[in-house]
Amino acid sequence: MVLAKVCSYDDVEPIGKNIMLNLISEDSAFSVLKIPSFRRIWIAGGLSALVRWLDMLAIGIFTYQLTEDAGAVAFTFVVRMFPRLLFGLFVGALSDRFNRKYLWVGALLFVTTSYLLLGLAIAFTDIKYWQLLCFVFLLAIGWSIEFPNRKAIIADTVPDQLLGRAIGIEWSTDSLAKIPGPLIAGGLIAFIGAEWAYLIGALIILVATAVASTVVLEPIARNTEDISSLNQVKDGLRYVRFNRLLLGALGVTFVFNLAFPAYNSLLPAIGRDILNADPFQIGILGALEGLGAVLGSLWIAQYAKEIRFSQIYYAGTGWFLICAAAFAFSEIYLLSAACIFLLGFGFAAFATMQTTLLIRVSSPEMRGRVLGALSFCIGLGPLTAVQIGPLVSYIGFQYGLFVVLLEGAILLAATAYFFPTIIQKLTTELIRQHGDSAKTQ
Known part of the structure; x- marks a missing residue:
């Protein structure tokens, strides 16, 4: 079967291969944007990120307005992540087997249609909670396909030496989108209506789809005809199982995705009922995180530096837990704003290093499946958010959030104990050692 790989030089546009090599020695982090293919992926990813963060806050506020139940908000985020758990491993296998660009663009078109239908449903019908959950689930299917394919395409676009810069810029843009995204969501819900958040979101994703469709691909041959998708999934799981560096990284991912949905789902409730903030002020809190x-x-x-990637990843997750705990007990809006601003640094360290680390320590032929395993772990973490409802009922918003964060801290320490490579320096020898160990099993 002939698959496709993003052209590293984008049909050798004017920058040429020599300049591509010169980029490695340039000091500016933004030098990677001179690669045309990556630049297009970056633009489409940035537009998608704007809508994801707009949706992240909008769905929390709208669900709380609809149900007046913090537990319902938490369950909405469980549904939002569930398709990653169901389909993550298979999407990763498909990413290694078929044309990643087609999967990516198709996912974006599906998301566009779902946002449009959700916006119309809110505008013209008396939408019920169960109907909202159906839309959330459909959107999550689209995002679960979009995420691993876009990340794998980035890895195919830039040389390994520039991968850290590329992922850093991509996540910087994602983080930048966290500023206008929540502000737009809070403003639209407060002054116009929730339906406009999704109608505008559909328009933005449509533009992202158009940009993504212009990414140039070159065919490469891979021997996949005799390997079923199920066997590819098994091969991917076996590869991850015997790579302890990957297992440690995925363990940290689980911890973060245990804590973040709890924090994010309780932000609207704590903002309104503890801090006495309106939707726009809650949007400001989300923007400060961004x-x-x-x-x-x-x-x-x-x-x-690459040698510090795993340590930054681990420490950033710990810092996120500390700042989220401080936010949980703050009852002053400005103090809460400061906690959330500082929390953003931990989020950046986790998010930037997560993809960079997994791609860097995975062999090219396994990257799609490893990112599928990542998607699976992201979907697994929020299942624990079902505890939010009972916790909030018995001990309140603040202590309920703190209990989940404490669970995360214990699991984070356990990850370092059982997989100490995650807190060691990321040397070339360490990468080779664990990669070879996984391949020989």
């Missing part, structure tokens, strides 16, 4: 994440991502893209 500002901290932007600054953190830019610093990482410019200064982080």
Whole structure:
């Protein structure tokens, strides 16, 4: 079967191969944007990120307005992540087997249609909670396909030496989108209506789809005809199982995705009922998280050395837990805003290093399946959010969030204990050692 690989030089446009090699020695983190194919992926990814963060806050506020139940908001986020758990491993296998561009563009078209239908349903019908959950699930299917394919295409687009910069810039843009995204969501819900958040989201994703469709691909031959998708999934699981560096990284992913949905789902409730904030002020809190994440991502893209990638990843997750715990007990809006701003730096360290680390330590032929395993772990973490409803009922918003964060801290320490490579320096020898160990099994 002939698959497709993103052209590293985009049909050798004017920059040429020699300049491509010169990019490696340039100091600016933004030099990677001179690669035309990556630049197009970056633009489409940035537009998608704007809508994801708009939706992230909008769905929390709208669900809380609809149900007046923080547990219902938490369950909405469980549904939002569930398709990653169901389909993550298979999407990763498909990414390694078929044309990643077609999968990516198709997912974006599906998301566009779903947002449009959700916006119309809110505008013209008396939408029920169960109907909202159906739309959330459909959207999550689209995003679960979009995520691993876009990340794998980035890895195919840039040389390994520039991968840290590329992921850093991509996540800096994602973090930057966390500033206008929540502000737009809060403003639209407060002054116009929730339906406009989704109608505008559909339009933005449509533009992202158009940009993604212009990415140039070159065919490459891979011997996949005799390997079923199920066997590819099994091969991917076996590869991850015997690579302890990957297992440690995925363990940290599970911890973060245990804590983040709890924090994110309780933000609207704590904002309204504890801090007495309106939807727009809650949007400001989300934007401050984005500002901290932007600054953190830019610093990482410019200064982080590969040898420190795993340590930054682990420490950033710990910092996120600490700042989220401080936010949980704050009852002053400005103090809460400061906690969330600082929390953004931890988010940046986790998010930037997560993809970079997994791609860097995986062999090229396994990247799609490893990212599928990542998607699976992201979907597995929020299942624990079902505890939010009972916790909030018995001990309140603040202590309920703190209990989940404490669980995360214990699991984070356990990850370092059982997989100590995650807190060691990421040397070339360490990568080779664990990669060879996985391949020989």
